[in-house]
Amino acid sequence: MKARFALFLLFAILSLKLSVVFAQENIFTVWQPDYQKSPYTGMTRQHWIQAGEYLLKGAFNYIHTLDDQMYFPKQLDKTYPRNTGEIPVAKLEGLALDAMKKTDEYVATLEEGLKVDPDNKTMIKNYGLHYLKAGIAAQKAGKAEEAEECFKKVIPLDHKTYKTNALYSLGVLCYNDGANILKKAAPLANSDADKYAAEKEKADGRFKEAIGYLEEATKVSPEDTKSKTMLSQVQAAMK
Secondary structure, eight states: OHHHHHHHHHHHHHHHTOOSEEEETTEEEEOSOOTTTOTTTOOOHHHHHHHHHHHHHHHTTSOOSTTOOSOOOOOTTTSSSOSGGGHHHHHHHHHHHHHTTOHHHHHHHHHHHHHHOTTOHHHHHHHHHHHHHHHHHHHHTTOHHHHHHHHHHHTTSSOHHHHHHHHHHHHHHHHHHHHHHHHHHTTHHHHOHHHHHHHHHHHHHHHHHHHHHHHHHHHHOTTOHHHHHHHHHHHHHTO
8 A cells, every 4th residue: 555655656746747946835935956056045047947937927917907017915024015004105116117117128028928938818918918009009100110010029929809900900001001002103004004013013912911911810800890891802902
């Protein structure tokens, strides 16, 4: 009986592939420290990687949108604020950081976090929402190329709604670009047939890109009527 239990326990340990670092009761703990490599902390490279994962996962449990403040629950006996009277001051500090709009740092943190935990739904949502908003803002400002790059950032994400919106937006951008090329080239139709043909080829290229994005959008979200309507419009423009 003891032998069977020992074998079962050994199998369980091997199956779980115990990490060198683990969190016990939500407190980060260094497991199997190596004080020869790191005399002060005992932390090896793998320990630091696991510490980073622990911190990022913990942080993004409390950040759900770009408008959320970087303010997390505190352990009053260990971290600032150390008592309930200091909480209002800490919240003001959070508002100040939010007002600074350090978007680049925020996005860089999300990107690093997704490298560590690519399936984290909160980080995926925040990253996708940021680039959708940035793409729309660039589009409104007439910065088509910047908008296009922003929307492309969303496509690889595992988020049906954001991915569909990004693909649709890219389809519209490409279509509008092709339509503008044709509009500018229209006067050349009678005066310079070769140049007009070259410009029409450019426009058709953009239309084809639009069709590709819109067809992909309808595959991701077959129920999305706006993508289907836009797809028909682009196909008609190529006839």
